[in-house]
Amino acid sequence: MSHHTIDLTNVHYHYPDGTPALTGLSLHIGHGEAVAIVGANGSGKTTLLSHLAGLLFASAGEVNIGGYPVAPKTLSHIRRTIGLVFQNPDDQLFMPTVYEDVAFGPLNLGLPPASVEERVSAALQTVDALALKDRPPYRLSGGQKRAVAIATVLAMEPAILVMDEPTAALDPFARRQLINLLKTFSHTKIIATHDLDLVLDLCERTVILKDGRVLADGRTRDLFRNKPLLAEARLEQPFSMQACPVCSQA
Amino acid sequence: MRNIVTAWLDLHYLDDLARQASFFHRLHPAGKLVITLAFAVTAASFDKYEIAGLLPLFFYPLAVMALGRLPSSRLLQRLLLVSPVVLLVGLFNPLLDRTPHDVAGLFTIAGGWLSFLSLTLKLTLTTTAALLLIATTKLPAIGAALRQLGLPRALVVQLLLLHRYLFVLLEEVGRIAQACELRSAPGKGLPYGAWGSLLGQLLLRTVSRAERIYQAMRCRGFDGEIRLLMLRPMQARDYWHLLAWCGFFLLCRFVNLPHAFGHFLLEVL
Ligand SMILES: Nc1ncnc2c1ncn2[C@@H]1O[C@H](COP(=O)(O)OP(=O)(O)O)[C@@H](O)[C@H]1O
Numbered sequence A: 001m002s003h004h005t006i007d008l009t010n011v012h013y014h015y016p017d018g019t020p021a022l023t024g025l026s027l028h029i030g031h032g033e034a035v036a037i038v039g040a041n042g043s044g045k046t047t048l049l050s051h052l053a054g055l056l057f058a059s060a061g062e063v064n065i066g067g068y069p070v071a072p073k074t075l076s077h078i079r080r081t082i083g084l085v086f087q088n089p090d091d092q093l094f095m096p097t098v099y100e101d102v103a104f105g106p107l108n109l110g111l112p113p114a115s116v117e118e119r120v121s122a123a124l125q126t127v128d129a130l131a132l133k134d135r136p137p138y139r140l141s142g143g144q145k146r147a148v149a150i151a152t153v154l155a156m157e158p159a160i161l162v163m164d165e166p167t168a169a170l171d172p173f174a175r176r177q178l179i180n181l182l183k184t185f186s187h188t189k190i191i192a193t194h195d196l197d198l199v200l201d202l203c204e205r206t207v208i209l210k211d212g213r214v215l216a217d218g219r220t221r222d223l224f225r226n227k228p229l230l231a232e233a234r235l236e237q238p239f240s241m242q243a244c245p246v247c248s249q250a
Numbered sequence B: 001m002r003n004i005v006t007a008w009l010d011l012h013y014l015d016d017l018a019r020q021a022s023f024f025h026r027l028h029p030a031g032k033l034v035i036t037l038a039f040a041v042t043a044a045s046f047d048k049y050e051i052a053g054l055l056p057l058f059f060y061p062l063a064v065m066a067l068g069r070l071p072s073s074r075l076l077q078r079l080l081l082v083s084p085v086v087l088l089v090g091l092f093n094p095l096l097d098r099t100p101h102d103v104a105g106l107f108t109i110a111g112g113w114l115s116f117l118s119l120t121l122k123l124t125l126t127t128t129a130a131l132l133l134i135a136t137t138k139l140p141a142i143g144a145a146l147r148q149l150g151l152p153r154a155l156v157v158q159l160l161l162l163h164r165y166l167f168v169l170l171e172e173v174g175r176i177a178q179a180c181e182l183r184s185a186p187g188k189g190l191p192y193g194a195w196g197s198l199l200g201q202l203l204l205r206t207v208s209r210a211e212r213i214y215q216a217m218r219c220r221g222f223d224g225e226i227r228l229l230m231l232r233p234m235q236a237r238d239y240w241h242l243l244a245w246c247g248f249f250l251l252c253r254f255v256n257l258p259h260a261f262g263h264f265l266l267e268v269l
């Protein structure tokens, strides 16, 4: 299956106020890969993900998903392929109840009521949030909101899952639960994050961004061993890879 | 500032009320919508000096509060908040309209006072009915009902998005107000000079949040049509309810019940 590949070639993007956010970014992601996008604040991660979901269009260069260029005409196809989980779940949940929120997407796909019902239950079951279905989203905890936000995307049955800082603002337990959940997904996964320990757990491959372009791209373990590279990208080696001063003295 | 805003626009509270599952909550939204409209039209159609005839209409809000198990005190508070507006509307009637009117043959009073009282009663009745509709029906369901009744799509979508925007506005107001409270000197309010930039902040923040929410909607296939969960068809009990209430409103409108009741008592005695 080659039809869920992602290709960006020499993509440039300026925000309307003139800020250059992507400056010649090229990237290929194959079917079934789990790729981490890391980089300092402002390095262009969110902007990159917005291009994949067709929320922004490249000023120059080309974004291809499954062989289709991301353009206004192909949007309905693109959005069926890509499921984007926003950085802030409050932006993603807008219906009065969790159930209605998860049903919003499938209803827009024009599915019959019975299969909408099925998809909503399945998605909520997957993230272990079926019990929350009648609650209003704004009354949930951070971890629950994140889980429901993921369910809203899963209910669309996208081939590619794209997440923007999924573990930001989660407590350690909720974070661990989320990581375990993500491990069970067989989708192509693209995760923008500062959480390098999560990357070690989930992603074979890492792309490091700096100033809107790819600074390094390779196997996660190799990149994370390269301290000068991490320093250049304003990142820090994950705790689990740092030699433990206490143990090493023993 | 925070308290006023949150009290005024306590949407979450109304939203919570609308989430209950009483008999009245479970009635079909279209039916409730029509009942509310019929009620408003009935109240508004009374003669501008009518007072006694309006009184039986109060039975409707009382019944809904009882059937919907709604806390009347909290709803009355909401009503008190809008009462200045209601009073203001008819404020000049007593000055403008001085035609003398007989009250039950006991004394005369300027027509303006009667019409002022009558208008206030009518507005109170209609606002209460609207409040009760919102407190017993979730907004998306009202939206779906409006669509079913043939209102244009664009209008309904606007209404639903506006509702959602109000929530966003409220959250941002809460956040900003809290930040201000923490930073201003204890006991002192915010300096007036800061209000302008604060409002600007609020606008920018809510607009950018609204934009992100809109993007999230587009990502999930939103194309201008809000497809709500299917409303179930109207059932027998919905029709019965609708008929009963409309019948009651017509009765109130065309039979002066307090009058008739008085007569009835006189005949019996
Ligand atoms: N709406 C916007 N308008 C103008 N500039 C923006 C906007 N959003 C982001 N930027 C700028 O674009 C650059 C990349 O931002 P972003 O993609 O959000 O980075 P990241 O997600 O990696 O933190 C930053 O310099 C940021 O200041």
Ligand SMILES: [Mg+2]
Pocket: A045, A046, A047, A087, A164
């Ligand atoms: Mg970001």
